[in-house]
Amino acid sequence: MRKAWWKILCVLLLVYAVVGGLLIKIPNLPVLGETIRNVFYHVGMWSAMFVLFTCSMVHSIRYLSKNNLKNDIAANQYASVGIVFGLLGYATGAVWASYTWADPNNPAFDSFSAVAREPKLIGTAVALLIYFAYFILRSSIQDIDQKARISAVYNIFAFAMLFPTIMVVPRLLPSLHPGQEGNPALNFKDSSPAMRMIQYPAFIGWALLGVWIATLKIRFNYVKERNFIK
């Protein structure tokens, strides 16, 4: 029970985020209107994805230094849950965009390719493709130890090279997505004080939920692979 405090915290934070997020008074901005409540859920998905991919990379580093297959299983599962959260982030973003960007009077958005050119969408697509490539690489190697080592090397290389670029490159290109000059939604001036009261707990809650799901999958896989791991 002592170790379960963060799971309780996660549930509490998410209940708070869902209830509070739907009830609080928000600044009713033009275009955005009430859809701004989506910030608690849409950005929360990305925070969870980012935390999960970072966990995956940390476990890859630990695998290379300790050669324990447990770390490899963890890295693999964190990455797969991270992909799920990335797809959910796309889904919530698409719902949001359909209310704010899909303006029938704006000819810039009458085709799919015009919206898909958005640098932030490309950046995330690239991040997801990296982890799909990670799974393809894993499935193409037979030997367990070799699979673990090579995919750990790829994971570290890809993370260390890609995420800095994702943080920087979209900011250099023109974009419709809010948050051009900093971390979207984490900026101080982007949200009202009341929203910030919900926002940060919500982001932490979603990240904790992601880690929780991943740890369940990791423990399941420890049991499944118990003949191979120490």
Next chain:
Amino acid sequence: MGATIFVLFLAIQEPEKEIWNGLFWVIQLFICINAVAKSFMQESRARMLYFYTISSPSHFIVAKLLFNSLLMLLMTLISLVLFFAFIGNPVQKMLPFIGLSLLGGFSLSMVFTFLAAIAAKARQNAAIMAVLGFPLIVPQLMLLMKLSAAAFTSQQGFEWSDVLLLIALDFLVGLLSVILFPFLWRD
């Protein structure tokens, strides 16, 4: 490479500058995949064992990186000459564009050298290398295309911060290769 550019020459004549730019970088990407992928594929197991006995892994990867980047710089120059000869020359700022394409070729070769080392271990070389490399190279290609678009007009200046970012990325790739290659090398 010559054949591809010749096919392009047959298919289109005097393309718009955006198309020229896009085609140029796509062809650079394919040249790089083909040229660099060979560097680890053609080494047989026995020869790798021989290298294993005579050098340390970090020396080996640095040598590979240097060789491949020189190869790619040469290839870039050749493809530039062929592009100018066959497909026309919409470039307004000649020297900056040449410098930029050399820098781009260098960046591509650095990334793909390390990926070729990974793919060589997975025993299914060219295909898996393209799969692994594509997502990693997209941000750099976006930067390169944006930068080189400035070379086609006379008004817009170059943004040096972007060039510095590319150089910093190359450093990062080199550093990571030297750190991570010893783990791949052990078999």
